[in-house]
Amino acid sequence: MTDMAIEVRDLTKRFGRFTAVNQVSFSVKxxxxxxxxxxxxxxKSxxxxxxxxxxxxxSGTALVGGYDVITQTDLVKQNIGYMSQRFSLYNDLTVEQNIRFFGGVYGLDDQRLRERMAWVLKMADLEGRETSLTRTLSGGWKQRLALGCAILHQPRIVFLDEPTGGVDPISRRNFWELINQLSAEGITVLVTTHFLDEAEYCNDIILINAGSLIASGSPMELKTTHITTPLLEVSLEHGEIVDALETVRTQPWAIETTVFGTRLHVMVEDxxxxxxxxxxxxxSGGNRIGSIDRITPSLEDVFLYLLEHDGRRAGTTIQQG
Ligand SMILES: Nc1ncnc2c1ncn2[C@@H]1O[C@H](COP(=O)(O)OP(=O)(O)O)[C@@H](O)[C@H]1O
Ligand SMILES: [Mg+2]
Known part of the structure; x- marks a missing residue:
């Protein structure tokens, strides 16, 4: 056994002539x-x-928890938790009935089901709502219930597919606390997201674009290896930031120009x-500059830079915080 929870080599998936995943390789500790x-x-999905x-x-290979995803499919399934993008709860069942259903799927005995039910209700903050129909729960509650159901059998490896999609910012933050708790207990968590700010909470990251891996590393590694030219942050005391963006972006000395909130980020040679x-x-265009500071690139700067400079199809729907 290695100390890698997941090892992926040249994993490829084609649907007909379309390549959805193209020779992706990575390892998860x-x-x-x-x-x-x-x-x-x-x-991602x-x-x-x-x-x-x-x-x-x-084509390609992948080991998950030491099991081969092609030849040991059942062992893989027994040893992981999976929260799909649509949460896969039964809306017409109550909270308790959903937990019982998943307990049945994982083959938990009565004693263990009782213990785990109590744990999920507490973790998801659903104590007292056991008999509520799942349909009536808010997004944040559904999300935590779905996580509880996905890890009812206490797997060591958990896959969460866009778990924070469609929930409010407070629930997103709370959910990341739960992810941190799992990790602190030694559980490996692979989580997909298109929210760039969530990347900061990860130990390691990969970025894929149009099926191909374009960057990997820790947040710090990503910030220090890809952007080596100076990045300047400009604030205006007077003037419209969007107009300033249009003016600066066409200049030959501006390698990359983006708006970050009320500021402009400009990558320059010197x-x-x-x-x-x-x-x-x-x-000269009638603006008054508030400040120009050299800054360390954020992960958002790095990802937007990498996506713009990736020769393949550009990702356009990636979201900033
Ligand atoms: N069963 C399928 N048949 C054909 N194309 C698919 C199928 N599943 C996914 N795709 C395509 O593969 C690409 C990647 O999809 P997906 O993995 O769902 O992306 P993500 O999860 O990153 O949003 C998309 O262009 C999608 O339309
Ligand atoms: Mg997806």
Missing amino acids: RGEIFGFLGANGAG TTIRMLCGLLQPT EEDGRKQILRLLE
């Missing part, structure tokens, strides 16, 4: 939170379904020259 980032349609033994790869150019250009 035991107990880590591993983030799988990419825009809608990048191939397809990859997860192959790793969970639910979809046959076209810091001093960049400062002068920005000042001259924007002030």
Whole structure:
């Protein structure tokens, strides 16, 4: 046994002539939170379904918990938890009935089911709502109930496919606390998201675009290896940031220009020259500069840069915080 929970080599999935996942390779360490980032349609769910033994790869190999996803599908399924993108709860069942249903699927005996039921109700903050119809629960509650059902049998590896999609920001934050707790207990969590800010909470990340892996590493590694030219953050005391974006982005010395909230991020070849150019250009256009600071790139800067410079189809629906 290696200390890797998941090992993926050249995993590929084609649907007819369309390649949804293209020779993807990565490894996930035991107990880590591993983030799988990419825009809608990048191939995240397809990859997860192959790793969970639910979809046959076209080529390549993957070991999950030491089991081969192609030849040991049943062992893979018994040893993982999987929360699918649509939460897979039965809306017409009560909270308690949903937990019992999953207990049956995993073959828990009465004693263990009672213990785990109590644990899920507490974890999901659903004590007192055992007999509520699942349909009537808010998004955040449904999400936590779905997580509870996915890990009822206490698997060591958990796959969460966009678990924070469609829930409010507070629930998103609470959910990440639950993910951290799982990781602290030594459980390996692979989580997909198209929210860039969530990448910061992960130990390691991969970014895929149009089925291919374009970057991997820890948040710190990603921030320090890809963008080596200076990044300047510009705030305006007077003027419209969107107009400033349009003005700066067409300049040859501006390698990359993006709006981040009320500020402009401009990647330049040379810091001093960049400062002068920005000042001259924007002030002559009637703006007044508040500040120009050199900053460390955020993961959002890095990902947007990588996606724009990826030769393949660009991901456009990726979301900033
Ligand atoms: N069963 C399928 N048949 C054909 N195309 C599919 C099928 N499943 C997914 N795809 C396509 O594969 C691509 C990747 O999909 P998916 O893995 O769901 O992306 P993501 O989860 O990153 O949004 C998409 O273009 C999608 O339309
Ligand atoms: Mg998906």
